Amino acid sequence: MVLVFAESQKGQFKKAAFEAVTFGKQTADALGTSCVALTLGSSDNAGELGVYGAEKVYTVGDDSLNRFDSQVYTKVIAAAANELGASVVVLSHSSTGKSLLGRLAVRLEAGSVAGVNAVPTVDGGFKVTKSVFSGKAIAQYEIHSNRKVLSLMGNSLQPAAVGAAVSPENLAIEVPASSIQVKSVEVVEGTVPLPEAELVVSAGRGMKGPENWGIVEELAGTLGATTACSRPVADSDWRPHHEHVGQTGVAIRPNLYIAIGISGAIQHLAGVNNSKVIVVVNKDPEAPFFKAADYGVVGDLFDVLPRLNESLKKFKAEA
Amino acid sequence: LINFFIPNIHFNMKLLVCVSKTPDTTAKIAFTGGGTEFDTNGVQYIMNPYDEWYALVRAIELKEKEGGSVTIVNVGPAANDAVIRKGLAIGADEAVRINADPKSSMYVAKQIAEYAKQGGFDAVFCGKETIDYNGAEVGAMIAEYLDVPYISFASKLEKEGDKAVIHREIEGGSEAAEVPFPFVVSAAKGLAEQRIPNMRGIMMAKRKPLQVVEPVEAADLATVVQYELPPEKSEVKLVDPENMDELVRLLHEEAKVI
Ligand SMILES: Cc1cc2nc3c(=O)[nH]c(=O)nc-3n(C[C@H](O)[C@H](O)[C@H](O)COP(=O)(O)OP(=O)(O)OC[C@H]3O[C@@H](n4cnc5c(N)ncnc54)[C@H](O)[C@@H]3O)c2cc1C
Ligand SMILES: Nc1ncnc2c1ncn2[C@@H]1O[C@H](COP(=O)(O)O)[C@@H](O)[C@H]1O
Numbered sequence: 007m008v009l010v011f012a013e014s015q016k017g018q019f020k021k022a023a024f025e026a027v028t029f030g031k032q033t034a035d036a037l038g039t040s041c042v043a044l045t046l047g048s049s050d051n052a053g054e055l056g057v058y059g060a061e062k063v064y065t066v067g068d069d070s071l072n073r074f075d076s077q078v079y080t081k082v083i084a085a086a087a088n089e090l091g092a093s094v095v096v097l098s099h100s101s102t103g104k105s106l107l108g109r110l111a112v113r114l115e116a117g118s119v120a121g122v123n124a125v126p127t128v129d130g131g132f133k134v135t136k137s138v139f140s141g142k143a144i145a146q147y148e149i150h151s152n153r154k155v156l157s158l159m160g161n162s163l164q165p166a167a168v169g170a171a172v173s174p175e176n177l178a179i180e181v182p183a184s185s186i187q188v189k190s191v192e193v194v195e196g197t198v199p200l201p202e203a204e205l206v207v208s209a210g211r212g213m214k215g216p217e218n219w220g221i222v223e224e225l226a227g228t229l230g231a232t233t234a235c236s237r238p239v240a241d242s243d244w245r246p247h248h249e250h251v252g253q254t255g256v257a258i259r260p261n262l263y264i265a266i267g268i269s270g271a272i273q274h275l276a277g278v279n280n281s282k283v284i285v286v287v288n289k290d291p292e293a294p295f296f297k298a299a300d301y302g303v304v305g306d307l308f309d310v311l312p313r314l315n316e317s318l319k320k321f322k323a324e325a
Numbered sequence: 326l327i328n329f330f331i332p333n334i335h336f337n338m339k340l341l342v343c344v345s346k347t348p349d350t351t352a353k354i355a356f357t358g359g360g361t362e363f364d365t366n367g368v369q370y371i372m373n374p375y376d377e378w379y380a381l382v383r384a385i386e387l388k389e390k391e392g393g394s395v396t397i398v399n400v401g402p403a404a405n406d407a408v409i410r411k412g413l414a415i416g417a418d419e420a421v422r423i424n425a426d427p428k429s430s431m432y433v434a435k436q437i438a439e440y441a442k443q444g445g446f447d448a449v450f451c452g453k454e455t456i457d458y459n460g461a462e463v464g465a466m467i468a469e470y471l472d473v474p475y476i477s478f479a480s481k482l483e484k485e486g487d488k489a490v491i492h493r494e495i496e497g498g499s500e501a502a503e504v505p506f507p508f509v510v511s512a513a514k515g516l517a518e519q520r521i522p523n524m525r526g527i528m529m530a531k532r533k534p535l536q537v538v539e540p541v542e543a544a545d546l547a548t549v550v551q552y553e554l555p556p557e558k559s560e561v562k563l564v565d566p567e568n569m570d571e572l573v574r575l576l577h578e579e580a581k582v583i
Contacts, residue, residue, distance in 0.1 A: 076475045101495045105477040108465030117546030120460045142354040146551040186504045193498035262582040283580045305566030317569040
């Protein structure tokens with residue numbers, strides 16, 4: 007059996023969870039077994055996970071699980087995996103998933119691979135692939151143990167509706183007490199978090215100063231995109247740190263990445279070069295980013311951006 | 326398990342920092358043996374930036390404030406000694422190298438956990454992830470072997486009484502938690518400011534103890550069997566900056582992303 011730990015945000019299951027279930031279902035199909043989902047804490051739409059291929063949705067609804075503690079979560083998920091007889095556990099490669107993957111691997115004595123980007127192949131060994139060396143190579147791993155734990159890189163596959171909603175079942179698992187105390191959670195409201203965003207508008211030092219970001223935000227607003235930035239921009243506090251993408255920031259793989267006034271240093275590319283389509287706006291035709299781009303606009307961003315925004319608005323109005 | 330760590334009453338903090346070695350960010354990536362081995366020919370190595378800039382420096386800062394010691398641990402061959410010495414030059418007190426050529430995260434974590442159990446450390450610091458394989462697994466694994474809390478991607482860590490208050494990065498924001506010692510933490514940007522070793526540090530590092538110990542038995546449950554280079558990007562298509570309607574059309578009709 008493949009067990010997918012589905013993460014909710016504020017009680018809502020979203021794209022990352024649906025992707026993980028889709029991945030779990032496709033893995034289960036390859037192995038000739040079934041896929042089930044597990045949810046922890048309270049949530050509203052757990053049954054919807056059935057649509058993406060979870061035959062059953064199990065819930066441990068204990069209120070204490072509404073706060074995340076990797077130690078507690080690991081014990082509960084491992085107990086569920088043991089009770090249900092799961093051979094593969096699937097997580098999202100999110101901050102939560104990354105905190106759990108290694109712990110679960112140890113607890114379940116399972117081989118693990120972090121940030122898998124495609125459904126495993128199972129003939130002649132259980133093999134998965136992931137991007138390594140900052141996107142400069144792809145590595146194929148073989149997992150040698152009977153049990154496996156995988157985390158799925160966001161935007162690696164499209165959630166696929168293959169079934170119908172199910173009613174979640176309660177799973178009786180004792181929840182150990184947490185030794186940590188969560189004091190505060192601060193999240194920016196209203197936008198799709200970067201790792202999940204399909205459309206990203208990102209800007210760099212070419213913007214000259216934080217006061218000029220209005221045109222970037224307008225463009226992002228028109229597109230429904232999430233905003234990002236290069237490292238020096240975050241370092242100078244022009245933009246918040248969580249917007250920093252690249253090797254030392256967030257690694258993303260959206261469908262569309264628009265880079266504005268960013269030179270395309272290798273460390274920046276490391277976090278974005280898995281994007282499906284890259285558009286670069288830069289006034290310097292020699293900027294290294296053009297080598298990694300699908301579409302390029304050589305021009306002054308202060309002219310190009312408002313024009314692009316107008317064209318997009320027109321397109322949206324017609325669509 | 327709990328007693329493997331002996332929390333000190335008067336905080337003389339005993340801190341362990343896990344340091345790994347990675348190819349320089351600008352290294353050319355190539356493979357030999359039909360794509361089965363990473364080609365180390367001509368590759369420059371560095372200390373993994375998260376370990377050096379954030380994990381190590383924050384541990385040193387805490388020691389400077391609270392008293393105690395900082396020990397560096399690396400699981401690797403003798404060729405890693407240069408990177409370890411750099412860590413000593415930045416300000417760690419001593420180092421241990423567990424003499425092995427690891428093939429998996431779990432192997433590394435098992436070695437470090439076994440060493441940590443004997444050391445009575447108050448906290449184990451890792452980097453957020455290594456920049457070559459981006460596992461972000463080793464810290465979590467050590468924490469599970471030790472059965473202690475694990476806080477990933479810490480951007481702030483302060484000692485408050487007998488606990489630490491740690492801020493960690495989450496999607497689109499951050500979360501703060503009070504965590505009892507001992508714990509494992511992985512370090513992200515913001516936790517500290519990079520320190521450049523000075524001449525005195527480099528001289529002193531030569532005399533600081535670097536102990537070499539042999540590994541314990543541990544399995545490799547997941548290993549790389551094949552590497553491939555990603556497909557080449559095709560030439561960029563340039564669009565007239567005066568004609569943004571054309572870019573929108575291309576994104577819609579050709580790329581199909583809007
Ligand atoms: C170990 C290490 C890790 C790093 N990690 C990261 C990371 O995670 N993320 C990251 O981003 N960087 C990272 N860096 C920094 C990286 O090397 C670059 O310095 C950084 O990405 C440059 O940011 P930038 O492109 O915004 O600025 P610049 O390199 O200054 O580029 C600005 C660009 O804007 C263009 N421009 C200027 N004015 C205009 C205009 N009016 N219209 C159009 N274009 C204009 C210029 O032609 C130029 O190409 C790292 C560096 C190191 C050493
Ligand atoms: N060989 C190693 N020796 C010591 N520490 C390591 C080693 N490999 C990884 N680490 C630590 O574990 C962190 C996460 O590594 P990884 O799980 O490989 O991404 C690194 O930032 C280091 O702090």
